[in-house]
Amino acid sequence: MKKANLSLLASAVLAGSMVASSAAVAFDRGEMLANTCAGCHGPGGISHGPATPSIAGNSEAYFVESMEAYKSGERPSTIMTRIAKGYSTADFEAMAAYFAKQKYISAKQSTDASMAKIGEKLHDKYCEKCHTEAGKLAEDESGFLAGQWKPYLQYNLHDFAVSQDREMPKKMAKKLDALYKKHGQEGLDQLVEFYATK
Amino acid sequence: MTNISRRNLLKASAAGAAGVAAAGVSAKALAKSNGKRVVIVGGGIGGATAAQYLKKMDSTIDVTIVEYNKDYYTCFMSNEVIGGNRDIESIHFTYEKLAAKGIKVVYDTVTDIDAKGQVVKTKGGKSLAYDRCIVSPGVDYKWEAIEGFTPEVAATTIPHAWKAGPQTKLLRKQLEEMKDGGTVVVVAPPNPFRCPPGPYERVSQIAAYLKENKPKSKIVVLDPKKKFSKFGLFMDGWKRHYGYGTDNSMITWINSENGGTVSAVDVASKTVTAAAGKFKGDVVNIIPPQKAGSIAFKAGLTNDSGWCPIDHKTFESTIHKNIHVVGDSSVAAPMPKSGYAANSQAKVCAAAVASLLNGTTMIEPSWVNTCYSVIAPGQDGISVAMVYKYEGGKIVKVKGSGGLTGAYDPELRKREVLYAHSWFENITADTFG
Ligand SMILES: Cc1cc2nc3c(=O)[nH]c(=O)nc-3n(C[C@H](O)[C@H](O)[C@H](O)COP(=O)(O)OP(=O)(O)OC[C@H]3O[C@@H](n4cnc5c(N)ncnc54)[C@H](O)[C@@H]3O)c2cc1C
Numbered sequence: 001m002k003k004a005n006l007s008l009l010a011s012a013v014l015a016g017s018m019v020a021s022s023a024a025v026a027f028d029r030g031e032m033l034a035n036t037c038a039g040c041h042g043p044g045g046i047s048h049g050p051a052t053p054s055i056a057g058n059s060e061a062y063f064v065e066s067m068e069a070y071k072s073g074e075r076p077s078t079i080m081t082r083i084a085k086g087y088s089t090a091d092f093e094a095m096a097a098y099f100a101k102q103k104y105i106s107a108k109q110s111t112d113a114s115m116a117k118i119g120e121k122l123h124d125k126y127c128e129k130c131h132t133e134a135g136k137l138a139e140d141e142s143g144f145l146a147g148q149w150k151p152y153l154q155y156n157l158h159d160f161a162v163s164q165d166r167e168m169p170k171k172m173a174k175k176l177d178a179l180y181k182k183h184g185q186e187g188l189d190q191l192v193e194f195y196a197t198k
Numbered sequence: 199m200t201n202i203s204r205r206n207l208l209k210a211s212a213a214g215a216a217g218v219a220a221a222g223v224s225a226k227a228l229a230k231s232n233g234k235r236v237v238i239v240g241g242g243i244g245g246a247t248a249a250q251y252l253k254k255m256d257s258t259i260d261v262t263i264v265e266y267n268k269d270y271y272t273c274f275m276s277n278e279v280i281g282g283n284r285d286i287e288s289i290h291f292t293y294e295k296l297a298a299k300g301i302k303v304v305y306d307t308v309t310d311i312d313a314k315g316q317v318v319k320t321k322g323g324k325s326l327a328y329d330r331c332i333v334s335p336g337v338d339y340k341w342e343a344i345e346g347f348t349p350e351v352a353a354t355t356i357p358h359a360w361k362a363g364p365q366t367k368l369l370r371k372q373l374e375e376m377k378d379g380g381t382v383v384v385v386a387p388p389n390p391f392r393c394p395p396g397p398y399e400r401v402s403q404i405a406a407y408l409k410e411n412k413p414k415s416k417i418v419v420l421d422p423k424k425k426f427s428k429f430g431l432f433m434d435g436w437k438r439h440y441g442y443g444t445d446n447s448m449i450t451w452i453n454s455e456n457g458g459t460v461s462a463v464d465v466a467s468k469t470v471t472a473a474a475g476k477f478k479g480d481v482v483n484i485i486p487p488q489k490a491g492s493i494a495f496k497a498g499l500t501n502d503s504g505w506c507p508i509d510h511k512t513f514e515s516t517i518h519k520n521i522h523v524v525g526d527s528s529v530a531a532p533m534p535k536s537g538y539a540a541n542s543q544a545k546v547c548a549a550a551v552a553s554l555l556n557g558t559t560m561i562e563p564s565w566v567n568t569c570y571s572v573i574a575p576g577q578d579g580i581s582v583a584m585v586y587k588y589e590g591g592k593i594v595k596v597k598g599s600g601g602l603t604g605a606y607d608p609e610l611r612k613r614e615v616l617y618a619h620s621w622f623e624n625i626t627a628d629t630f631g
Binding site: 027028029031032033035036037038039040041042043047048049050051052078079082083085086087091149151155158163 | 251255538541542545546549552561562563564565566568581583584585587596598599600601603609610613614616617619620621623624625627628
């Protein structure tokens with residue numbers, strides 16, 4: 001009798017603890033921190049646009065590097081330089097782990113097919129080597145380009161190539177500089193249209 | 199041992215079989231502890247966010263929202279509707295997506311909360327029992343503060359437009375009908391109030407509309423404060439776009455030191471009485487002094503300040519157990535009364551409630567606030583941001599974080615306008631699904 005009762009109780013307790021731990025396991029400090037990003041970057045890091053980038057699915061290394069660069073001011077921004085100063089490296093790592101697990105979804109936006117076609121050629125020539133598959137591989141350890149909101153892509157290309165406010169890796173600087181010299185703003189716009197179709 | 203708490207029971211189960219053997223709990227106690235009912239009062243920014251995040255954190259929680267409007271119009275971006283740059287339908291949200299996620303939505307008015315009996319009562323006669331209640335009723339107005347200003351006057355003649363919807367439409371209509379050369383009088387509220395930069399963003403949006411369409415018109419702002427949120431940025435923006443400080447300024451701002459405090463309004467002549475004298479408007483917008491939503495008073499959740507004191511980690515009322523208050527009604531300073539803050543607080547509160555219902559330890563909380571204001575449509579956006587943490591029993595600003603938009607840079611200001619719109623799209627997706 002006693003034995004039977006105990007096993008019944010054990011299974012009941014187990015069921016209870018599973019419910020509790022399902023809540024606890026699914027929710028950690030990374031998600032607590034990440035929840036505060038959703039107001040601008042969308043639930044689960046998928047932005048509903050029109051300009052804030054989606055940050056789901058990024059590589060953890062890229063996420064942490066970006067946040068550190070915002071924090072130090074090395075990467076210019078309207079608002080992220082102010083927000084990044086609120087967190088430690090451990091916080092960045094916890095958020096990065098959360099966002100890396102979220103599925104990236106390309107933004108739905110209107111694009112210009114003929115511009116995108118030229119943009120694809122430019123991408124193949126100048127960018128593909130590091131941003132493989134139109135920049136949608138987390139393993140490349142750079143931000144997603146494919147399916148990113150157009151204004152965000154424009155801002156970043158502007159800061160890199162036009163105003164040159166932002167530092168880039170040497171190879172990238174060489175390539176982007178060459179692209180901009182030869183194709184100008186139009187080339188950047190075509191590139192943006194191409195990524196937006198992906 | 200029979201009244202062992204669920205928390206201890208779970209601890210015991212985590213400790214393994216030894217713990218189970220020690221816990222001589224009756225089946226009845228276990229069945230009772232499965233009740234995880236949360237009733238949310240108010241389906242605005244705080245309430246809708248809390249509902250969604252509770253379900254996401256633990257789908258076994260039974261979540262019910264009681265909200266008296268089937269249609270929610272966001273206050274944020276309603277100033278763009280008033281300025282004529284946005285269709286009101288774009289700020290209109292409903293509860294279907296929440297319902298599809300298994301959240302029960304009851305369209306009814308909460309008339310009382312029985313804190314002892316743990317029951318929410320509605321006008322429609324419902325009694326909704328809860329294990330935890332979350333209250334997010336927004337703000338109510340101190341109608342007695344301005345003589346002659348009543349809910350009826352606001353509904354028909356002198357809108358406050360501080361809750362979006364019909365009020366927004368009324369103010370927009372009046373501006374459209376005003377002749378060129380008319381005067382718009384805007385009465386700003388004293389601190390604390392919902393959306394500290396809101397009145398000044400509104401003035402900017404109205405000024406942009408008038409500059410374009412009725413350039414001989416003027417705006418007089420009567421303010422019971424000495425200064426306001428994003429003060430330097432607004433002053434600078436008003437100078438840049440609306441001639442502020444020149445003889446030809448579209449905007450005149452009269453602060454408390456210059457007699458801006460308003461005591462009465464004569465509705466028939468649309469004349470406002472301030473300490474500095476009488477001001478007649480063709481369009482008058484009075485944003486009255488504010489307090490917690492009326493249900494918070496009825497439920498005894500407020501203190502002398504007229505707002506709801508809470509524990510800063512769990513948002514549980516310090517007056518009534520098992521009731522949590524988030525959003526504008528709560529005293530969560532240094533966080534402002536903003537939509538971003540209400541959304542951020544609701545998530546932390548959901549984490550607290552999920553932990554309390556499951557007997558687990560709550561994760562250390564974190565909050566953010568960001569408020570955008572558009573000074574000139576398409577051109578000039580500004581923001582204020584802050585990261586908050588929990589320290590010494592309080593919500594505190596993380597030192598060195600946050601702050602205001604920097605010096606004028608046309609390229610960056612344009613970006614902030616698009617980021618403001620992005621914020622709107624994302625926070626509403628986050629809140630209403
Ligand atoms: C003009 C303006 C511009 C703004 N701009 C911004 C901005 O740019 N950024 C920003 O972050 N914030 C902004 N805000 C502030 C933001 O709108 C509020 O801070 C936010 O809505 C607060 O959320 P809440 O849940 O506390 O209240 P609300 O969103 O008002 O929700 C309260 C809900 O409770 C319901 N309710 C109340 N009592 C009962 C009852 N007894 N029974 C049933 N239902 C009830 C109401 O119908 C309502 O739906 C702005 C506000 C204004 C007025």
